[in-house]
Amino acid sequence: MNETDFNWPELCGAVGPCIRPGGTELTERALKVCSLPAGALIADIGCGAGGTLQHLERSGHYRLLGVDRSEELLAEAAKRLQSARLLPGRAEAIPASAETADALLCECVISILEDRGAAFGEFARVVKDGGYLVLSDVFRKGNRGEASLPSREELLRLLSSHGFSLLMWETHERLLREFAVRMIFSGHCLPEPWGCGKGRTGKTVDRSAISYFLLVARKGGGIGGTA
Ligand SMILES: C[S@@+](CC[C@H](N)C(=O)[O-])C[C@H]1O[C@@H](n2cnc3c(N)ncnc32)[C@H](O)[C@@H]1O
Numbered sequence: 001m002n003e004t005d006f007n008w009p010e011l012c013g014a015v016g017p018c019i020r021p022g023g024t025e026l027t028e029r030a031l032k033v034c035s036l037p038a039g040a041l042i043a044d045i046g047c048g049a050g051g052t053l054q055h056l057e058r059s060g061h062y063r064l065l066g067v068d069r070s071e072e073l074l075a076e077a078a079k080r081l082q083s084a085r086l087l088p089g090r091a092e093a094i095p096a097s098a099e100t101a102d103a104l105l106c107e108c109v110i111s112i113l114e115d116r117g118a119a120f121g122e123f124a125r126v127v128k129d130g131g132y133l134v135l136s137d138v139f140r141k142g143n144r145g146e147a148s149l150p151s152r153e154e155l156l157r158l159l160s161s162h163g164f165s166l167l168m169w170e171t172h173e174r175l176l177r178e179f180a181v182r183m184i185f186s187g188h189c190l191p192e193p194w195g196c197g198k199g200r201t202g203k204t205v206d207r208s209a210i211s212y213f214l215l216v217a218r219k220g221g222g223i224g225g226t227a
Helices: 008-015 023-034 051-059 071-080 116-126 152-161 173-185
Strands: 041-045 063-068 085-088 101-107 127-140 164-171 210-219
Touching: 008 071, 008 173, 023 051, 023 101, 023 127, 023 164, 023 210, 041 051, 041 116, 051 063, 063 071, 071 085, 101 116, 116 127, 116 152, 127 152, 152 164, 152 210, 173 210
Parallel strands: 041 063, 041 101, 063 085, 101 127
Antiparallel strands: 127 210, 164 210
């Protein structure tokens, strides 16, 4: 899916500043695994309207950078943030120096990228050695589901080929379904690969083949695990 196919700013008006299943509850689950020191730099790539950054800013514990390709959503984020730095940019060309982030978050963005390999290359460049990568998104189970969605196998391959070891993998299907219901009841369609009508192939999308993952990986540390 190309992100221009879907109006994220309009959805934000309906579902609030966290435009994804699980909200900051999932971010917190992941950050528990990272146990970052005070002053650690967290980069939120595809930060949208800044829901996660606002939550993290309130903790007073981190330095924060948000990047998104939508100027409209960055303007929304700026209204609710005080100290976080916000920059326009793309996951495939992150406007940050190499080895600067203690943790990089990319929440509900991976599935809409056209070049996931380029984004993982950028994650590996920007995260410090020993730093953390936190991803959450829709994925397809095995070979079922809309082909444009990543599978668990593809994600694990991308992690290990970019030098990340998997520390945690969880699925949160119930949260995906709850979010989908909120979208529908606020008058929105689901993004096409999530199961709105027919997929790109023209076949009806099999919604039972779609789930939501949360993963934490660490840069370096040898061969990727299979948590
Ligand atoms: C589902 S929203 C998630 C927003 C935010 N991470 C959150 O959880 O609330 C997807 C976001 O990805 C952004 N986006 C889409 N393509 C992108 C890209 N190539 N690089 C960076 N951000 C992108 C959109 O503008 C939108 O803010």
